[in-house]
Amino acid sequence: MATLSSYLLSSPPLCKSRFSATSLVSGIDFISFSPRTTLSSSSTVLPAILSLSVKHNRRRNSLQVKSVASPTETISEFDEMVSGTKRKYYMLGGKGGVGKTSCAASLAVRFANNGHPTLVVSTDPAHSLSDSFAQDLTGGMLVPVEGPEAPLFALEINPEKAREEFRSASQMNGGTGVKDFMDGMGLGMLVEQLGELKLGELLDTPPPGLDEAIAISKEFCYSIIVFDTAPTGHTLRLLSLPDFLDASIGKILKLRQKITSATSAIKSVFGKEEKGPDAADKLEKLRERMVKVRELFRDTESTEFVIVTIPTVMAVSESSRLSASLKKESVPVKRLIVNQLLPPSSSDCKFCSIKRKDQMRALDMIREDSELSALTLMEAPLVDMEIRGVPALRFLGDIIWK
Numbered sequence: 001m002a003t004l005s006s007y008l009l010s011s012p013p014l015c016k017s018r019f020s021a022t023s024l025v026s027g028i029d030f031i032s033f034s035p036r037t038t039l040s041s042s043s044t045v046l047p048a049i050l051s052l053s054v055k056h057n058r059r060r061n062s063l064q065v066k067s068v069a070s071p072t073e074t075i076s077e078f079d080e081m082v083s084g085t086k087r088k089y090y091m092l093g094g095k096g097g098v099g100k101t102s103c104a105a106s107l108a109v110r111f112a113n114n115g116h117p118t119l120v121v122s123t124d125p126a127h128s129l130s131d132s133f134a135q136d137l138t139g140g141m142l143v144p145v146e147g148p149e150a151p152l153f154a155l156e157i158n159p160e161k162a163r164e165e166f167r168s169a170s171q172m173n174g175g176t177g178v179k180d181f182m183d184g185m186g187l188g189m190l191v192e193q194l195g196e197l198k199l200g201e202l203l204d205t206p207p208p209g210l211d212e213a214i215a216i217s218k219e220f221c222y223s224i225i226v227f228d229t230a231p232t233g234h235t236l237r238l239l240s241l242p243d244f245l246d247a248s249i250g251k252i253l254k255l256r257q258k259i260t261s262a263t264s265a266i267k268s269v270f271g272k273e274e275k276g277p278d279a280a281d282k283l284e285k286l287r288e289r290m291v292k293v294r295e296l297f298r299d300t301e302s303t304e305f306v307i308v309t310i311p312t313v314m315a316v317s318e319s320s321r322l323s324a325s326l327k328k329e330s331v332p333v334k335r336l337i338v339n340q341l342l343p344p345s346s347s348d349c350k351f352c353s354i355k356r357k358d359q360m361r362a363l364d365m366i367r368e369d370s371e372l373s374a375l376t377l378m379e380a381p382l383v384d385m386e387i388r389g390v391p392a393l394r395f396l397g398d399i400i401w402k
């Protein structure tokens with residue numbers, strides 16, 4: 001097997017990205033564009049990108065026609081991942097440090113190099129996309145990645161911006177806190193009684209995962225979106241967030257509705273029309289987004305959660321729990337990447353031989369695990385250098401995503 005170091009020595013230098021981020025996203029609320037990108041109109045950018053995709057599809061179709069000749073040939077994992085007409089969301093997650101970012105970035109490069117305009121989004125507050133691509137992708141904006149053959153954009157979500165957007169709902173009437181917000185909604189007198197909804201926490205300290213959920217609910221104009229998620233705990237909270245917000249916001253809006261009808265009945269007697277504050281509209285919109293995210297998480301045609309793990313007992317145990325939780329939430333999971341496997345060798349040193357046995361035990365554990373054994377296993381070798389930059393990601397991606 002070729003090593004990463006020898007591959008990098010023979011790979012050509014990166015070409016500059018020819019693509020701009022402008023107008024590739026609709027429904028933007030908090031994402032702004034990088035000053036590093038060239039501004040141009042949507043009428044020129046989008047068709048260019050779409051035509052790239054079509055050209056590629058034509059090429060792929062002609063290749064596929066050839067392969068159809070053999071009835072025994074099955075569709076590859078990668079071809080299956082790009083098939084279908086719906087936009088694809090791939091969420092890569094797992095225990096901290098197992099290689100989530102490397103695998104997510106390598107998948108994004110693989111998609112882009114096969115002609116699919118792709119967006120890779122990091123929602124891990126400790127972003128490492130920039131480190132992985134060895135390019136500056138910071139700032140909470142869409143940044144074109146240099147190197148791949150089709151447009152690849154990256155976005156490191158800025159949780160602070162998402163929080164601001166959320167908080168702004170509570171500050172619509174010039175107020176600064178929950179009390180003012182509730183006053184604005186005509187519910188001031190109920191603040192104390194709403195303690196059990198944890199409204200204060202909800203509005204002043206948005207729940208973890210909100211930034212990710214808001215990003216997922218956006219209408220990005222990309223055929224494929226790859227999410228590099230935060231370690232397991234955060235991701236599980238994200239999955240339960242839409243239900244929690246839907247229920248909490250639903251209760252608030254219902255209460256408001258009751259009070260509004262009672263007060264407007266009284267006011268209509270005295271000829272006074274009540275003007276509804278639009279804080280409620282904002283909350284309602286947020287709730288609609290959460291419902292959309294919840295549906296998307298469960299949509300087997302458009303969404304897939306890929307678990308990334310390494311061959312150790314601890315990582316495998318956590319992956320099994322993650323898989324069970326995803327199943328419980330009805331989130332589609334089909335594939336498990338086992339990263340950092342020792343590559344085959346005819347002459348192991350003592351250290352490598354012990355390590356290999358240890359890894360074999362973990363692989364056996366996966367095969368015997370009731371959760372993980374049902375998933376398609378994809379193996380990624382431990383490579384001889386740190387995986388940084390598009391060529392290294394292409395090397396890894398070509399091995400994993402076959």
Ligand SMILES: Nc1ncnc2c1ncn2[C@@H]1O[C@H](COP(=O)(O)OP(=O)(O)OP(=O)(O)O)[C@@H](O)[C@H]1O
Nearest residue numbers: 096097098099100101102128340381382383386387
């Ligand atoms: N197959 C591999 N071979 C060699 N090094 C690897 C491999 N996979 C990942 N690495 C290296 O391991 C380190 C951690 O990888 P990465 O950042 O992708 O993990 P992560 O799961 O996203 O981490 P975090 O949970 O901190 O976000 C990086 O230095 C990366 O280059």
